[in-house]
Amino acid sequence: MNNDLILLGHGSGGRLSHQLLEELIIPQLSSVPVAGQNDAALLNIGGVKLAFSTDSYVVDPIFFPGGNIGDLAINGTVNDLAMMGARPLCLSVGFILEEGFSKEELARILASMREAAETAGVAIVTGDTKVVPKGKGDRIFINTSGIGAVEHNLQIDGASAQVGDKIIVNGCIGDHGIAVLSAREGLEIDSGIRTDSAALNGVVASLLPLGSALHVLRDPTRGGVATTLKEIALQSGVTITLDEKSLPINPGVKGVCSILGLDPLYVANEGKLLAIVAPEQAEEALAVMRRHPLGKDAAVIGEVTGTSSGKVQMETLVGGVRGVEMLAGEQLPRIC
Amino acid sequence: MTSRERASLEIDGIVQGVGFRPFVYRLALRFGLSGWVRNTGSGVQIEAEGDAGDLLAFCHALRDEAPPLAVIGSFRIENIAPAGGDGFVILDSAKAGKGGExxxxxxxxxxxxxxxxxxxxxxxxxxxxxxxxxxxxxxxxxxxxxxxxxxxxxxxxxxxxxxxxxxxxxxxxxxxxxxxxxxxxPRLNLVDRDGAAVAGDPLGEALAALREGRIVAVKGVGGYHLAVDACSEAAVGLLRRRKKRDEKPFAMLAADLDAVRRHVQCSDLEGRLLAGVERPIVLMRKLPQTPIAELVAPGNGWFGFMLPGNPLQHLLARSFGGPLVMTSGNLSDEPIAYRDDEALRMLSGIADLFLTNDREIHTRTDDSVIRLYRGEPLFLRRSRGYVPRALALPGEQVSVLALGAELKATLCLTRGAQGFLSQHIGDLKNAATLASLEESAAHLERLLEIKPTVVAHDLHPDYLSTVYGQGLGLPCVAVQHHHAHMASCMAENALDGEVIGVILDGTGYGTDGTIWGGEFLVGGYQGFERRGHFGQLAMPGGDAAVKEPYRMALSALYRLHGAELFRQPLAVCDQVREADRPLFLKMLEKGINAPLTSSCGRLFDAVSALLGVRHRISYEGQAAIELEALAETGSATEPYPYFLAGGAGDVLDFGPAVVAICADLAAGRSRADIARAFHKTVAAGLVDLCGRIRTATGLDRVILSGGVFQNRLLTEDVAEQLAAEEFRVYCHRLVPPNDGGLALGQAVIAGRIFPRK
Ligand SMILES: [Fe+3]
Ligand SMILES: [Mg+2]
Ligand SMILES: [Zn+2]
Ligand SMILES: [Zn+2]
Missing domain, CATH: 3.90.870.30 (DHBP synthase)
Known part of the structure; x- marks a missing residue:
């Protein structure tokens, strides 16, 4: 492997992505030491607290069961703002189009963007479009940036998990990754797996009244629940213990994962959030989530069990405890 | 009158805590010498004075009559000026030194x-x-x-x-x-699964429970065992159900060699191994008629026995009479329990009673396991009784901490020209095992007074040992898995220079990012070239293909038949439900989570599943182990065809053998004969390729390493044929051929890459 080149794994959201961020990007660009650790930056501009976030979308294929790159680009940035407990206000949109891309497809993407923005209650207020020569891009790349209002004084942060806290997810995991994989590889599986892509600001708004019991909010996108929890464990300096049997997973996703040998813990989501909540308020948080349409299948999947060194582990169905690590890149065989 | 002389002696090795100083004292009295003995940081130091002849005899006796546990490493004598004085004394220890053993x-x-x-x-x-x-x-x-x-x-x-x-x-x-x-x-005590004391004599009550077919957790030297009556099908079945261990063979304890010989064929050498002070488990062939429950080692022609390794086991074995199952006290893949509270928590769902005591175990050590190959003992696991004995390295080197692989993890620390391979640590995916790796490294560093300056780890980016090693803040060497296997076998055979390394195992990460495991390397400690390898097969489902060997059979068939795969009249096709077949095919067609591997272990899995021997495994290597057992009952004179593609980077393709096996299955040839012929085929192809490499390179030393060389039938076929072709063949004797021996190779390679300053 050549250490001087960017590898695909640097974009996997796993350990290589973190290395790139920590060793190259943050030291060069950031004036704030914690930048890059949370989903959005918190800004205080003339006494007004704002959250600011950006994200680029390069998904292949651009259309997949239940959604496309357009609504993904809206929901993704809305969710990044929401994970700071912010109320998303407005977005910018930048398109990079490849010469020869179909106008009809662009129109469909734009329509779903408008619809997603309306559902989330955000305005698209500025934008930009560039076209690159054929072969210099892949049909369409979208960047969205967003601003949200922070109207609370809570410390919702990846570094705020505390021993005893419960970990709650608002529904089944792995749907998005498997839906995209099926579309990309033409799996023609008739399991009804669709992306879970959705704006989570409504769920977050319903959780905010829990106040200081709400310690961490994070959307487990690339790298899945495993990677996101590992990040939180490292940031907070705690041990997180998952309970395998309580993980909500759609039977269709479970079936595909078991045939393909994939671990749903590492599969991407686009409409899921992990809430880490003080134990006394965990029941309440769960009830609030379950009342929301995006949280019917919410479940407590684990808890913060210790104060040591950023470990994530899982009590398995067969009764053991296995470590859950961040992968360098994609899932590789390791049994000798 | 004879001359009076004084000698100063320094003896290193395992000479402390084994009665060496009193032994020296007694010898000095016997030969009428004056002087003293004391422990130093690394061994013992002696000054002795007396008649020249007596002094010489004393020196000989020091070597020849050393106490049973002593292992003399180096022995230096210097004549110094007589100082007179009378009497011989044992002095207090001298501090400082390079670290003892x-x-x-x-x-x-x-x-x-x-x-x-x-x-x-x-x-x-x-x-x-x-x-x-x-x-x-x-x-x-x-x-x-x-x-x-x-x-x-x-x-x-x-x-x-x-x-x-x-x-x-x-x-x-x-x-x-x-x-x-x-x-x-310390005292014995007996508690129930809630930790409440059981009235009566602990040993007597435990024995009574065992006789009733109940399960007793017994605290031994290195951890807890689970004991049941090995002759009771019901008791062994109960243990299997509660331990969730469906098929992996259980080891047994017998009172003495006579008792062992009632159940297995036990040669003199096997007898000596069993009775050695290390007390390993020795795998021996079952006798046809034995009262031992079938469930002890189902589908397996071998029993593992050990003789009592501590006084409590002597008392148990003698009083119980018959053989007792003595299996590690753990849940499926967890490390063996060794702390009392942890044992109670972990094993309360398995054991009815706990025969425990108030002497703590500080370092967990599993039983060692040995099997004979071509009349030579081979470690399958090197742990209690052998660890932490020093292994001689091929030369002095920097101090390295080598972290091994992922499954069967062991670590290796080096000091000078000595390597210390740790006890069996286990499967690092397990959270407790990873913690145990970290503790073991720290503990051994402290005991042996080693401050490693270099870390060696596997090339695999996601092995937990890799991630751990990279976080230690020391210079790291990433060692390719099969190169490490080769170096491990070279080091224990004291080889240097260039060799041909035939490394066959399950899977290891290759330098090209694919998964290797049937490798023909040429090189030495400093580096290697991949001269040849087994033909590649997809592993549909990644690690799932290891646990479900039918996936490998289907992958081998896919190579031959493509999308027509499921139309083959083979039982293995039924392993995938009709409804799931399109997805399974897509996985192979598109290579979704189906990495390519040149693994020999996976090829054995494929054939095992093709023959219907084993479609899903419940312990590591099960499909290949059962295929070997089947092959032992068959006969075949001719190997199947294979294809050896030419050019640099030879590929040994067993596709033609798979075709022939399918034809034989259709023609109704006995599966045992097919299995036997398959073993012969792998051996023949391997020797063929070694011949080519010898022609091209002039090298004739062949290293056999990797977990596949636990297969006795294959190892014997290969070693005999290579010897017949006048190759010089080197196998493992001191460390396991599987990943348990890997850290030794990593350590030596890192030592060569970071020359001693
Ligand atoms: Fe290996
Ligand atoms: Mg994002
Ligand atoms: Zn006493
Ligand atoms: Zn004794």
Whole structure:
């Protein structure tokens, strides 16, 4: 492997992505030491607290069961703002189009963007479009940036998990990754797996009244629940213990994962959030989530069990405890 | 009158905590010498003076009559000026030095055994009897210097009788750190699964429970065992159900060699291994008629036995009479339980009773496992009884901490020209095992006074040992998996220069990012070239293909038949439901989570599943182990065809063999004969390719390493054919061929890459 080149794994959201961020990007660009650790930056501009976030979308294929790159680009940035407990206000949109891309497809993407923005209650207020020569891009790349209002004084942060806290997810995991994989590889599986892509600001708004019991909010996108929890464990300096049997997973996703040998813990989501909540308020948080349409299948999947060194582990169905690590890149065989 | 001389001697090796100083003292008295002996940081130092002839005889006796647990490493003598004086004394230890060595745990010596069963002895039936010649060492040592306060015996104050022995240089228990007796030492106790004490004599009650077919967790030297009556099908079945271990063979404890010989074919050499002070488990061929429950080792022609390795096991085995299952006290893949509270928590769903005691185990050590190959012992696991004995490295090198692989993890620390391979640590995916790797590294560094300056780890980016090693803040060397296997076998055979490495195992990460495992390397410690490998097969489902060998069979068939795969009239196709087949095919067509591997282990899996031997495994290597067992019952004179593609980077393709096997299956040839012919085929192809490499390179030394060489049938075929072709063949003898021996190779390679300053 050549250490001087960017590898695909640097974009996997796993350990290589973190290395790139920590060793190259943050030291060069950031004036704030914690930048890059949370989903959005918190800004205080003339006494007004704002959250600011950006994200680029390069998904292949651009259309997949239940959604496309357009609504993904809206929901993704809305969710990044929401994970700071912010109320998303407005977005910018930048398109990079490849010469020869179909106008009809662009129109469909734009329509779903408008619809997603309306559902989330955000305005698209500025934008930009560039076209690159054929072969210099892949049909369409979208960047969205967003601003949200922070109207609370809570410390919702990846570094705020505390021993005893419960970990709650608002529904089944792995749907998005498997839906995209099926579309990309033409799996023609008739399991009804669709992306879970959705704006989570409504769920977050319903959780905010829990106040200081709400310690961490994070959307487990690339790298899945495993990677996101590992990040939180490292940031907070705690041990997180998952309970395998309580993980909500759609039977269709479970079936595909078991045939393909994939671990749903590492599969991407686009409409899921992990809430880490003080134990006394965990029941309440769960009830609030379950009342929301995006949280019917919410479940407590684990808890913060210790104060040591950023470990994530899982009590398995067969009764053991296995470590859950961040992968360098994609899932590789390791049994000798 | 003869001349008077004085000699200064320095002896290194395992010479502390094994009764060496009293032994020197007794010899000095015997030869009428004056002078002194003392422990140093790394061994013992002696000055002795007397008649020249007596002094010479003394030096010979030091070597020839050394105590049973002593291992003399180096022996330096220097003549110095006589200083006179009379009497011989044992001085206090000298501090500082390059670090000493530590004795492994050891079986009860004959003297202690005689006392154990002598009704007039004050230690009659005392399960913690020991002396300087025997007893626990590595498992109870908490720090250095090796003295009672630095052991888990620290909390037991010796009674007057024990103290008198401890201070008498002529007593067998002089400075025996774990010395104890029923008055002052550890005691047995028996508790139920809630931790509540059971009334009555602990040993008697435990034996009664075993006779009733109940499961008793027994605290041994290196951890807890689970014991049941090996002749009771019901009791063994109960243990299997509760332990969730469906098929993996259980080891057994028998009172003596005669008892062992009632159940297995036990050669003289196997007998000597069983009766050695290390007390390993030895795998031996089952006798046709034995009262042992079928469930002890189902589908397996071999039984693993051990003889009692500590006084408690002697008491149990003698009183119980028949063989007892003595399997590790753990849940499926967890490390063996060794702390009392943890054992109770972990094993309360399995054991009915706990026969435990109040002497803590500091370092967990599993039983070692050995099997004979071509009349030579081969380690399948090197742990209790052998660890932490030093292994000689091919030369002096920087101090390296090598972290091994992921499954069957062991670590290796080096000091000078010595390598210390740790006890079996286990499967690092398990959270507790990873913690144990970290603790073991720290503990061994402290005991051996080694500060490693370089870390060696596997090339695999996601092995937990890799991630751990990279976080240590030391310079790291990433060592390719099969290169490490090769170096491990070279190092223990004291080879240098260039060799042909035939490395066959399950899977290891290759330098090209694919998964290797049937490799023909050319090179030495410094580096290697991949001269050839087995033909690649997809692993549909990644790790799932390891647990479900039918996936490998389907992958091999896919290579031959493509999308027509499921139309083949083969039973293995039924392993995938009709509805799931399109997805399974897509996985192969598109290569979704289906990495390519040149693994030999996966090829054995494919054939095992193709023959319907094993479609899903419940323990590592099961499909290949059962295929070997089947092949042993078959016969075949001719190998199947294979294809050896030419050019640089030869590929040994067994596709033609798979075609022939399918044809034989259709023609109704016996599966045992097919299995036998397949083993012959792999051997033939391998020897063929070695021949080509010899022609091209002029090298004729062949290293055989990797977990596949636990396959006795294949190893014998290969070794015989290579020898017949006049290759010089080197196998493992001191460390396992599987990943348990990997760290040794990593350590030596790192030592060569970072030359000593
Ligand atoms: Fe290996
Ligand atoms: Mg994002
Ligand atoms: Zn003894
Ligand atoms: Zn005593």
């Amino acid at each position: 530590i004795s492994p745990d050891c079986e009860v010596c004959d003297d202690c055994l005689a006392e154990l069963f002598d009704p007039n002895n004050r230690r009659y039936l005392y399960p913690f009897i020991n002396c300087t010649n025997c007893g626990p060492r590595y498992s109870i040592i908490t720090g250095i210097p090796y003295d009672r306060p630095a052991t888990t015996m620290a909390g037991f104050a010796m009674c007057d009788d024990c103290l008198a022995e401890y201070h008498d240089p002529l007593n067998r228990r002089f400075h025996a750190q774990p010395n104890a007796c029923p008055v002052c030492g």
